[in-house]
Amino acid sequence: MAETAHTVRTTERPDAVEQTRKVTPPPAHRRRKRRRAAWADGHTRTVVSPLELKSRWGTRIYWAVLAGVLTVFTLVFLFPLYWMATSAMKSSDEIAQVPPTLWPENPDFSVFTDAWELFDIGTLLKNTLFYAIGAWLFALAVDVTAAYALSKLRPLFGNVILGAMLATLMIPPIVVMIPAYITATDVPIFGWHLLNSPWAIWFPVAANGFNIFLLKRFFDSIPDEILEAAEIDGVPPWRVLVSIILPISRPILGVVSIFTIVMVFKDFLWPLLVLPDSEKMTISVGLSQTAGAVPQNQVMAGLVIASIPMIIVFFFFQRSIMAGLTAGSLKG
Amino acid sequence: MPAKRPARPRRRPPTRKKRTVRTNLTAYGFLCAALFCFALFAWWPMIRQIIMSFQETNLVDEPKWVGLDNFRTVVEDPAFGQAWKNTFVFSGLALLCGYLIPFTVAIVLNELRHARAYLRFVVYLPVMLPPIVSVLLFKWFYDPGPGLFNAVLDGVGLPTLQWLDSTDTALISLVIVSTWMNMGAGVLIYLAALQNIPGELYEAAELDGAGIFKRIWNVTIPQTRLILLLMLMLQIVATMQVFIEPYMLTEGGPENATVTVAYLMYQYAFRFGGNYGAGSALGVMLMIVLLVVAAVQLRLTRDEKR
Numbered sequence: 209m210a211e212t213a214h215t216v217r218t219t220e221r222p223d224a225v226e227q228t229r230k231v232t233p234p235p236a237h238r239r240r241k242r243r244r245a246a247w248a249d250g251h252t253r254t255v256v257s258p259l260e261l262k263s264r265w266g267t268r269i270y271w272a273v274l275a276g277v278l279t280v281f282t283l284v285f286l287f288p289l290y291w292m293a294t295s296a297m298k299s300s301d302e303i304a305q306v307p308p309t310l311w312p313e314n315p316d317f318s319v320f321t322d323a324w325e326l327f328d329i330g331t332l333l334k335n336t337l338f339y340a341i342g343a344w345l346f347a348l349a350v351d352v353t354a355a356y357a358l359s360k361l362r363p364l365f366g367n368v369i370l371g372a373m374l375a376t377l378m379i380p381p382i383v384v385m386i387p388a389y390i391t392a393t394d395v396p397i398f399g400w401h402l403l404n405s406p407w408a409i410w411f412p413v414a415a416n417g418f419n420i421f422l423l424k425r426f427f428d429s430i431p432d433e434i435l436e437a438a439e440i441d442g443v444p445p446w447r448v449l450v451s452i453i454l455p456i457s458r459p460i461l462g463v464v465s466i467f468t469i470v471m472v473f474k475d476f477l478w479p480l481l482v483l484p485d486s487e488k489m490t491i492s493v494g495l496s497q498t499a500g501a502v503p504q505n506q507v508m509a510g511l512v513i514a515s516i517p518m519i520i521v522f523f524f525f526q527r528s529i530m531a532g533l534t535a536g537s538l539k540g
Numbered sequence: 541m542p543a544k545r546p547a548r549p550r551r552r553p554p555t556r557k558k559r560t561v562r563t564n565l566t567a568y569g570f571l572c573a574a575l576f577c578f579a580l581f582a583w584w585p586m587i588r589q590i591i592m593s594f595q596e597t598n599l600v601d602e603p604k605w606v607g608l609d610n611f612r613t614v615v616e617d618p619a620f621g622q623a624w625k626n627t628f629v630f631s632g633l634a635l636l637c638g639y640l641i642p643f644t645v646a647i648v649l650n651e652l653r654h655a656r657a658y659l660r661f662v663v664y665l666p667v668m669l670p671p672i673v674s675v676l677l678f679k680w681f682y683d684p685g686p687g688l689f690n691a692v693l694d695g696v697g698l699p700t701l702q703w704l705d706s707t708d709t710a711l712i713s714l715v716i717v718s719t720w721m722n723m724g725a726g727v728l729i730y731l732a733a734l735q736n737i738p739g740e741l742y743e744a745a746e747l748d749g750a751g752i753f754k755r756i757w758n759v760t761i762p763q764t765r766l767i768l769l770l771m772l773m774l775q776i777v778a779t780m781q782v783f784i785e786p787y788m789l790t791e792g793g794p795e796n797a798t799v800t801v802a803y804l805m806y807q808y809a810f811r812f813g814g815n816y817g818a819g820s821a822l823g824v825m826l827m828i829v830l831l832v833v834a835a836v837q838l839r840l841t842r843d844e845k846r
Contacts, residue, residue, distance in 0.1 A: 253739025254650050255755050257746055274652055277659065284720070285662045291688060292677050307691045354574030363567030369575070376582040378834040382781040382802055383826050386809045386819045387588035388581055393599065395580060415577040445566050474670050476784050481810065492672040496788060499676055508680065511673045522668040526661065529668075533725060534732035 289515075296320070296508035303505050323509035326502060331487065332494040333517070339479075339490060340472040342406055343413040347468045348461065350414040355423035356449050360435055370424070373417040381412065382477055388412065389481050408482035413472060419464050422532075426460040427453060463532035466525050473518060589827065592820035599814070610821035614808075620822075622796045623804040630715060630800060631779040637719040638726060638775055643768070645723075646730035647756065660731070664724035674721040675788045679704070682713055682789075704790050707797040714785040714798055722778070726771060733767040734760065766841060773837040780830060801826055 260266045295303055297315040324330065354373075358366050381388065392402040402408040430453060438448050454461070472490075479490045489497070491514050499507050522529065593610055595603040614620055649659055666674055681688045682703035690700040703713045737760065745755045761768070783802045786792050792799035792807070799807075801822060809819035 253742055254734070255647065255742060255752060255760060256651050257742070260752075270651075270653075273648065274654055277648060277652065278655060281659055281662050285665055285724075288677055288681070288720075289665070291681075292673075295680065304686050306686050307694065308686055308688060350573040350577055353570040357567040357570035361563055361567035361570065363564045363571070366567070369571065372583065373574075373578055376578070376586075378777075379586060379827055379830055380777060380781050381582075382783060383823055383830065384585040384589050386805065386816050386823060387585035387592055389809070390592075390597070390599070390816065391580060391585055391588065396584070411577050412581040414574065415580075415582045417582075420574070445570070449570075470668070476671055477787075477806070492670045495676070496672050504680065507676060511676055515669050515673045518668045518670060519665070522661075522665065530660070530664070530728055533728055 292508050292515075293512050296323075296505050296512055298505055300503050300505060319505055319509045320513065323502075323506040324513065326506055327494060327498050327510045328486075329491070329494075329510065329513055332489060332491040333513075335483075335488060336473060336490045336492075337517075339406055339409045340469045343410050343472045344465055344468050346410045347414040347416060347419065348465060351416065351419045351423055351464065352454070352461070353449070355420050355427055356445075356453060358420070359424045359427035360430075360432070360448075360453075361445065370420070373420050375417075376415070377417045377421075385477060385481065388478075392482050403482055404485045404488045409472065409475075409479065412478065413468060416468075419467065422460060422464060423457070426457055430456060459528075459531075462525075462528045466521070466528050467532055470518070470521065470529075586827070589820050589823050592817060593824045595817055597816045599816075606817065610817040613815070613818045614821045614825075617804075619792075619796050619799050619804055623799045623801045626711060626797070626799055627780060627782070627801045629711060630718075630782055631776055633712065633715040634718060634779045635772070635775055637715060638723060638779075639772065641719070642723050642726035643730050646727050646734055647760065649727070649731055650734045660728065663727050666721045667724040669721065671721060671784050672788070675717060675784055678713075678717040678720070679789055705794060707794050710790055710794060710797045714782070714789060717785055717789070718779075718782065726775075729767065729771065730764065733764045737763045769837065769840055773833060776833050777830060780826060 256266070261270055294310075294312055294315075296319055297317065298309070298312040299314065299316060302309060302313060357363060358370050392408045394400075395402060400407075402411075434452060435448055438452060443451075474492070475490070476492050476496070480493045480496070483489055483493065486494070486497070495507075495510050495514055499510070502510075592603070594605060594607060596606045596609070597603045645663070649656070652659070684690060684700070684702055684705060687703070689703065693700050701709050704710050741759045741763065742755055745759050750758060781802050782800045783806065786798045786800055786803045787806070790798040792803055805819045805822045805826070808815045808822065
């Protein structure tokens with residue numbers, strides 16, 4: 209009797225039906241997402257207590273603060289990008305107009321193809337991609353083997369070497385740009401001339417103490433017993449690295465990979481010095497060299513094109529990027 | 541008292557086993573590529589910087605030893621004092637903007653229960669952009685004619701500014717760009733640190749009658765002290781190497797108002813006829829300052845960890 213009354217009542221009130229529907233467990237992928245979100249957001253208890261938040265003034269203030277933060281963040285961090293994209297689509301008369309227009313009168317998309325040709329963005333992007341992928345493969349190969357040796361093979365003076373590698377983190381590369389540049393023009397002992405060669409980018413990128421530190425710390429957490437078992441079976445060290453260590457280390461390899469690629473894309477001064485040939489430049493340097501002689505709307509179009517790869521990378525690898533950012537610094 | 545002595549961990553002796561010549565050789569085999577890269581592009585340049593600061597190098601003739609001449613050239617340059625002053629003012633302003641603001645923002649973000657993913661994404665977006673994009677974009681905003689900033693100032697009835705063209709506002713303009721493009725990293729790091737604070741501490745503080753600000757002062761800040769110290773050092777190291785902002789926006793001008801030490805180094809070596817010696821001398825000074833910063837930081841964290 210009560211059962212039927214209940215069902216009748218809910219059907220009479222469609223909004224209540226909506227609410228009961230919401231309680232039903234969401235599909236599996238959604239549930240996973242929610243659990244992840246809860247994990248990422250950590251503790252529910254923060255400075256403001258739930259009780260204070262639920263009070264009448266608490267909720268009011270909370271919503272006011274939320275609205276304020278949303279507005280300010282959107283204005284400060286997104287609006288400049290909006291301005292960049294819309295400025296690109298304005299005509300050269302409109303872009304010089306005071307006060308500026310909020311939305312271009314006749315949005316002109318051909319400016320992007322013009323800028324593409326003017327800056328020779330095809331070549332620049334191709335170069336940058338080549339440097340980034342090469343740096344990624346090379347740095348990963350060099351740093352993984354080094355971290356493995358330091359963490360698991362533990363040679364004589366291993367700690368001294370690790371210390372010397374970490375010490376380089378105190379002196380950022382820009383401070384030694386002059387001797388590093390001169391080294392690149394004439395590599396001691398080998399006599400190589402590295403200007404305009406991709407190795408001028410790849411060698412210094414691999415000499416990254418932070419990557420070695422992250423990798424070594426991860427390898428340290430892999431129990432030695434596994435490796436000892438492999439050693440007793442007569443498996444050579446490089447097979448241990450490839451077949452045991454690397455498959456376990458996928459998360460940290462992801463973090464290091466993204467770091468390296470983003471670093472090469474963002475770097476400015478070093479490629480400016482060692483890749484002076486306009487056929488070899490990276491996108492950042494190429495834009496900086498031509499920007500002064502180009503109409504403003506085309507500059508903006510160039511910037512839009514240059515930011516798209518990084519924004520795409522951020523969309524897809526957001527979690528790795530943020531995880532790496534916090535993992536590296538919290539225990540550093 | 542032997543009874544109180546904790547049992548020695550048993551894991552260490554078996555792993556240390558026979559460090560034979562062979563394991564050492566394989567280990568160094570694995571290490572050699574990294575040693576090569578580090579030696580060439582990290583360790584040797586540091587040593588060479590010191591050597592070059594006492595030499596006259598022009599890439600053609602054999603380097604000549606000139607004693608302290610390079611240091612004299614650098615110190616007597618009128619831009620020298622200005623560059624250090626600018627770098628320190630920049631550091632100070634950047635600390636104010638790049639340290640206090642991200643921490644406050646992180647505390648507020650940590651309280652919010654909605655739109656967190658969006659806010660985190662948006663705040664980190666500028667960090668992902670190549671710096672050249674941010675810098676050229678802000679150059680356009682700062683344009684005294686049709687630039688966005690003056691349009692906004694004019695719109696709300698305030699007097700417009702010359703931004704990069706005036707000695708008063710040029711440096712602060714650079715700090716604004718630099719804060720905009722770097723702040724996201726700080727916010728996310730602080731946010732992660734805040735989430736590691738156990739909630740019970742806040743509950744206990746609340747039971748003791750501490751208000752919201754007291755809770756921040758007595759719980760949040762002590763709990764994040766280590767990361768605050770670490771970020772302080774990272775921030776100082778980062779501002780010591782400001783380069784792209786003066787290079788693209790002002791070229792050190794107007795009247796040296798925005799020359800930074802890193803930019804001055806670049807000018808000596810790559811703009812004014814390749815005075816590599818003077819650049820290196822300046823680089824040595826910068827290295828010393830950074831080592832002092834690092835030493836202070838190590839001392840502080842060690843005291844803190846005890």
